[in-house]
Amino acid sequence: MTLEHVLLVSGIIFAIGLYGVLSRRNTISLLMSLELMFNAVVIAAVAFSRFTPPAGLADGGIVTANEVRAALTGHVLAVFIIAVAAAESALALALIFALYRTKETVEITDVAEMRR
Amino acid sequence: MFSESLAWLIIALPVAAFLLNGTVVRAFIGTDTRVAGWVTISAVAGSFILSLFALASVASKGAAVHDPHNWLTVQGFDLTFGILLDQLTSIMFVVVSGVSLVVQFYSQQYMHGDKSYTRYYSYMALFTASMLGLVSARNVVQLFVFWELVGVSSYLLIGFWMERPSAAAAAKKAFLMTRFGDFGFLLGILYLYFVNPSYLDIPTLYEAVGAGAIAAGVATWISLGLFMGAIGKSAQFPLHSWLPDAMEGPTSVSALIHSATMVTAGVFLVARFFPLFHASNMMDLVVLIGGVTAVFAASMGLVANDIKRVLAYSTISQLGYMVMALGLGAYAPALFHLFTHAFFKAGLFLGSGSVHHASGTFNMKYMGGLRKNMPWTYWTMVIGSLSLAGIFPFSGFWSKDELLASAFERGSTIGWVALILGLTAALMTAFYMFRAIFLTFHGEYKGGAEAEAEDAKKNNLPMPVGLGHTHRQESPWVMVAPLVVLASLAIVIGFLVNPLFDLGPIKKHSFATFVTERNVNVFTGGHGEEAVDDGHAETSHLPDAVEAGAAPEFSLPTAVISTVLAVGGILLAYSMYITGSVSPAAMGRRLPTVHKLLFRKYYFDELYEDRLVIRVFYARVVRFFAWFDVSWIDNVNVQLSKLTANVGRGLANVQSGQTQTYAAIMAIGVVAALLALLVWGN
Numbered sequence: 048m049t050l051e052h053v054l055l056v057s058g059i060i061f062a063i064g065l066y067g068v069l070s071r072r073n074t075i076s077l078l079m080s081l082e083l084m085f086n087a088v089v090i091a092a093v094a095f096s097r098f099t100p101p102a103g104l105a106d107g108g109i110v111t112a113n114e115v116r117a118a119l120t121g122h123v124l125a126v127f128i129i130a131v132a133a134a135e136s137a138l139a140l141a142l143i144f145a146l147y148r149t150k151e152t153v154e155i156t157d158v159a160e161m162r163r
Numbered sequence: 164m165f166s167e168s169l170a171w172l173i174i175a176l177p178v179a180a181f182l183l184n185g186t187v188v189r190a191f192i193g194t195d196t197r198v199a200g201w202v203t204i205s206a207v208a209g210s211f212i213l214s215l216f217a218l219a220s221v222a223s224k225g226a227a228v229h230d231p232h233n234w235l236t237v238q239g240f241d242l243t244f245g246i247l248l249d250q251l252t253s254i255m256f257v258v259v260s261g262v263s264l265v266v267q268f269y270s271q272q273y274m275h276g277d278k279s280y281t282r283y284y285s286y287m288a289l290f291t292a293s294m295l296g297l298v299s300a301r302n303v304v305q306l307f308v309f310w311e312l313v314g315v316s317s318y319l320l321i322g323f324w325m326e327r328p329s330a331a332a333a334a335k336k337a338f339l340m341t342r343f344g345d346f347g348f349l350l351g352i353l354y355l356y357f358v359n360p361s362y363l364d365i366p367t368l369y370e371a372v373g374a375g376a377i378a379a380g381v382a383t384w385i386s387l388g389l390f391m392g393a394i395g396k397s398a399q400f401p402l403h404s405w406l407p408d409a410m411e412g413p414t415s416v417s418a419l420i421h422s423a424t425m426v427t428a429g430v431f432l433v434a435r436f437f438p439l440f441h442a443s444n445m446m447d448l449v450v451l452i453g454g455v456t457a458v459f460a461a462s463m464g465l466v467a468n469d470i471k472r473v474l475a476y477s478t479i480s481q482l483g484y485m486v487m488a489l490g491l492g493a494y495a496p497a498l499f500h501l502f503t504h505a506f507f508k509a510g511l512f513l514g515s516g517s518v519h520h521a522s523g524t525f526n527m528k529y530m531g532g533l534r535k536n537m538p539w540t541y542w543t544m545v546i547g548s549l550s551l552a553g554i555f556p557f558s559g560f561w562s563k564d565e566l567l568a569s570a571f572e573r574g575s576t577i578g579w580v581a582l583i584l585g586l587t588a589a590l591m592t593a594f595y596m597f598r599a600i601f602l603t604f605h606g607e608y609k610g611g612a613e614a615e616a617e618d619a620k621k622n623n624l625p626m627p628v629g630l631g632h633t634h635r636q637e638s639p640w641v642m643v644a645p646l647v648v649l650a651s652l653a654i655v656i657g658f659l660v661n662p663l664f665d666l667g668p669i670k671k672h673s674f675a676t677f678v679t680e681r682n683v684n685v686f687t688g689g690h691g692e693e694a695v696d697d698g699h700a701e702t703s704h705l706p707d708a709v710e711a712g713a714a715p716e717f718s719l720p721t722a723v724i725s726t727v728l729a730v731g732g733i734l735l736a737y738s739m740y741i742t743g744s745v746s747p748a749a750m751g752r753r754l755p756t757v758h759k760l761l762f763r764k765y766y767f768d769e770l771y772e773d774r775l776v777i778r779v780f781y782a783r784v785v786r787f788f789a790w791f792d793v794s795w796i797d798n799v800n801v802q803l804s805k806l807t808a809n810v811g812r813g814l815a816n817v818q819s820g821q822t823q824t825y826a827a828i829m830a831i832g833v834v835a836a837l838l839a840l841l842v843w844g845n
Contacts, residue, residue, distance in 0.1 A: 162820025
């Protein structure tokens with residue numbers, strides 16, 4: 048299993064998510080598709096982190112603290128994305144509730160209050 | 164030696180009075196407090212005393228040309244201010260501050276009880292200061308600044324009773340018409356600047372003219388511009404029509420600025436640039452304008468019913484005399500006439516104010532018989548009128564006779580034209596002045612202001628403005644004393660100042676000698692031994708300008724003719740208005756066209772206001788600009804804003820509110836960017 052395999056999976060998931068975002072009209076489905084896109088990005092970030100060894104390790108020298116931090120960046124990014132995505136989901140669900148209460152619909156195409 | 168700072172102080176004292184009255188007195192003491200009068204009177208008195216010292220200093224030690232001070236430096240050009248205290252300036256100093264002092268004193272009573280007493284005295288102080296600054300300016304630009312200040316303060320004073328629409332209109336008219344002349348003045352200054360910037364300094368200009376450095380053609384154009392300013396300020400034909408209207412101001416204002424000082428500024432200007440005018444080709448034009456004005460204004464005075472308007476026309480006419488004399492090269496006689504005229508004309512105006520005080524009106528139709536009630540006013544006004552008419556031995560005789568004699572001496576066509584115009588004006592002057600005297604003081608009393616108000620009511624005419632109360636008695640001494648002072652001056656000043664023969668310590672033609680000395684000092688820098696001894700200027704050291712400016716020999720024929728004409732005018736007035744042997748009404752009927760023409764002031768107001776302003780200026784020029792403004796200037800803006808609105812409306816359609824459309828566009832955009840990076844990257 049190489050980096051390319053993982054990136055391929057990530058790309059497929061991202062494309063599925065994008066398709067969902069552009070085609071689904073139900074806001075809940077839209078939100079779920081959005082989550083798929085997030086997760087594709089998380090997979091890609093972790094994959095890069097996993098398959099890129101610290102610079103010092105590659106040439107057999109001493110691994111410095113900075114090199115360790117650089118190697119862990121992808122993982123840290125993944126944790127951040129998950130946290131932000133969770134917060135966003137909570138917020139988005141609250142918005143959807145509010146939307147349903149006021150307009151009795153969750154169809155994205157029915158909501159165009161922000162047009163000119 | 165009269166130091167420079169003292170000369171500045173002459174100007175600064177009234178300025179201080181203006182500021183003090185305008186700020187402290189008005190704000191903390193009151194808008195109608197007598198203190199304001201005292202402040203201005205003491206300041207002007209100070210100026211007058213200093214002016215006398217200045218005159219004495221110039222008389223004994225010669226002209227003082229003080230070094231200029233740098234005021235502005237613009238790209239290497241220095242604009243300087245300074246004091247030029249020569250004979251002309253020192254005489255003007257005394258005339259302006261002297262007449263102003265008398266008038267300010269008189270105004271205490273005349274303006275008593277006016278709700279804007281303080282404002283009156285601050286304006287009067289400002290006016291006096293501007294005039295004093297004007298006559299002492301060393302630089303043409305400095306002169307112009309004070310010239311405009313004089314214009315502004317006269318505007319403020321003519322429109323002093325601004326709640327009267329007629330006063331506001333008169334102030335506007337005076338300001339605009341004099342401004343029209345100032346336009347030419349400014350062009351003259353600009354031309355002078357382009358010839359050589361250093362010529363803005365008047366002594367330098369004198370030297371240049373004396374050395375013949377300015378070509379006659381150039382001098383003509385510059386003089387023409389300056390003369391336009393003089394025409395406007397001195398109400399010469401064809402810019403004369405503002406002055407009679409300016410009588411809307413308080414009478415004391417008329418006495419100060421429309422007889423003795425402001426309107427003489429134009430004559431002063433020609434006198435100040437006399438060498439330049441003399442070097443130009445337009446002296447004959449100056450003669451014609453002055454002579455025509457003298458007759459033209461006098462003829463309108465023949466039929467005017469308002470006593471102040473009669474005096475206003477006579478002022479225009481006398482200013483015409485002075486201008487005519489300057490054009491003839493009679494520099495000294497012109498200034499002598501300015502000098503004598505200032506006193507007796509101020510006296511006449513103040514007298515008419517006194518008459519108004521008693522009868523409540525200025526309309527002579529409603530006066531009459533006031534001689535018994537106000538003997539002081541009567542006699543002082545008779546003296547002033549005799550002087551104005553040029554009767555021996557009053558001051559007007561001496562100065563007017565010198566004018567006519569210089570025209571006689573000049574000979575040639577222009578001299579004869581000037582002489583005839585001058586004599587015609589002299590006849591008319593005598594007639595209208597005594598018509599005014601007889602109508603006002605002789606015959607039956609015709610009811611004053613009350614009768615005028617009644618008549619207006621009966622005939623459904625608009626109520627005349629400015630009617631006062633009728634109390635037929637002599638005015639208080641505060642008003643009479645100035646009249647007496649000015650009348651005594653009118654009696655004696657003529658032969659005391661400029662006698663025809665040596666009069667004890669006073670030398671023959673001493674005034675003429677004094678004023679023509681000016682050029683000696685200015686041109687050569689020295690004084691004393693080169694001064695002409697009798698003003699006859701046979702001395703060849705003097706430039707042409709001075710030779711021409713000396714006093715003429717007394718000429719018995721012109722004196723006799725002018726006296727006969729003046730007496731004839733008085734007798735005609737007598738037979739018309741006292742004995743009634745010649746009926747003025749019948750004469751008006753016999754010559755209806757002439758009477759109407761004169762009464763309507765030759766239709767000049769109609770020509771200017773109706774024809775020129777409304778039909779030409781408004782209907783053509785202004786309408787063109789209005790059209791250009793609407794269809795071009797405004798239209799460009801309108802079209803530009805329409806374009807912007809349309810573009811915005813088109814772009815607004817992109818914002819559909821459909822989230823997924825936005826997302827799709829964004830995704831396509833990202834893909835496009837990535838593809839672009841793949842293809843053109845690296």
